[in-house]
Amino acid sequence: MGNNARRKDGVPKRWDKIIGAVTLLTIVLFGFMIYNDFSGTSSKAAGTGGNSTAKETLPQLEHTLPENGQSSGSGEEASSEGNILSGEYVVCIDAGHGGKDYGSSRENYTEKNLTLSVAQRVKELLEESGIDVVMTRTSDTDVSYEQRIKICNDAKADAMISIHMNSAEQPSAKGAEAWIHNKKPADSQKLSEALIKSITNGTGANDRGVKYGSIGDAQKNYYVNAYSSCASTVLELGFITNSEDIKLVTDRLDETAAAIAGGIVDYLSETEG
Numbered sequence: 001m002g003n004n005a006r007r008k009d010g011v012p013k014r015w016d017k018i019i020g021a022v023t024l025l026t027i028v029l030f031g032f033m034i035y036n037d038f039s040g041t042s043s044k045a046a047g048t049g050g051n052s053t054a055k056e057t058l059p060q061l062e063h064t065l066p067e068n069g070q071s072s073g074s075g076e077e078a079s080s081e082g083n084i085l086s087g088e089y090v091v092c093i094d095a096g097h098g099g100k101d102y103g104s105s106r107e108n109y110t111e112k113n114l115t116l117s118v119a120q121r122v123k124e125l126l127e128e129s130g131i132d133v134v135m136t137r138t139s140d141t142d143v144s145y146e147q148r149i150k151i152c153n154d155a156k157a158d159a160m161i162s163i164h165m166n167s168a169e170q171p172s173a174k175g176a177e178a179w180i181h182n183k184k185p186a187d188s189q190k191l192s193e194a195l196i197k198s199i200t201n202g203t204g205a206n207d208r209g210v211k212y213g214s215i216g217d218a219q220k221n222y223y224v225n226a227y228s229s230c231a232s233t234v235l236e237l238g239f240i241t242n243s244e245d246i247k248l249v250t251d252r253l254d255e256t257a258a259a260i261a262g263g264i265v266d267y268l269s270e271t272e273g
């Protein structure tokens with residue numbers, strides 16, 4: 001208060017200079033602030049631009065991370081349990097035989113019923129992994145080979161797994177094997193290897209390997225392998241004539257189905273990477 005009064009009364013000319021200096025300083029300060037604010041805004045704008053780019057790449061990251069077997073932090077991917085696949089896939093599950101065609105049998109067991117129960121459980125598990133599944137049959141019905149292939153090819157399936165049970169004179173014969181086209185298409189080979197590996201590791205079943213053509217004739221291919229337009233395999237899960245193998249598709253059905261579904265997912269993720 002005292003200072004103001006002194007200036008007002010004593011030195012009016014100096015007061016003008018002060019006002020002039022303050023005005024100049026204010027203009028300079030404002031100018032600086034405006035410049036600063038402007039560059040700040042523009043860098044914020046750049047930041048926003050950067051963020052939106054990051055947001056666009058983020059979903060891709062979330063898609064690629066699980067592919068590498070790493071867990072995605074959060075988001076939709078994480079909600080689909082156990083899904084490590086980034087792409088969308090269709091798998092054709094073919095329960096061997098059906099209807100009037102019983103396949104092999106032993107005591108009360110029939111191949112057509114066993115393959116159907118395995119196929120249905122595999123379907124559920126694959127769907128839980130986010131894979132679309134087409135079935136060649138869902139009940140005890142007759143389905144021709146042509147119909148089976150049509151279902152598979154019309155669905156543009158990425159893989160076809162035809163589920164069967166082996167049989168042998170000797171009850172000691174046991175184990176899983178997979179049959180592919182004798183021209184040994186690489187995809188079918190990979191699919192079969194992934195399945196056999198997953199089944200033998202997952203259930204302790206005997207490994208009888210991947211085979212070409214058909215039983216007794218390496219030059220003749222199974223119909224599904226000959227006409228499917230995707231990787232395909234005829235999976236002989238085990239021997240209906242062996243008491244241990246029969247458990248794989250009865251008492252241990254869940255375990256076996258999980259191993260099959262796991263092998264399919266392994267194959268699909270392998271072809272992805």
Ligand SMILES: [Zn+2]
Nearest residue numbers: 096103164165
């Ligand atoms: Zn069969």
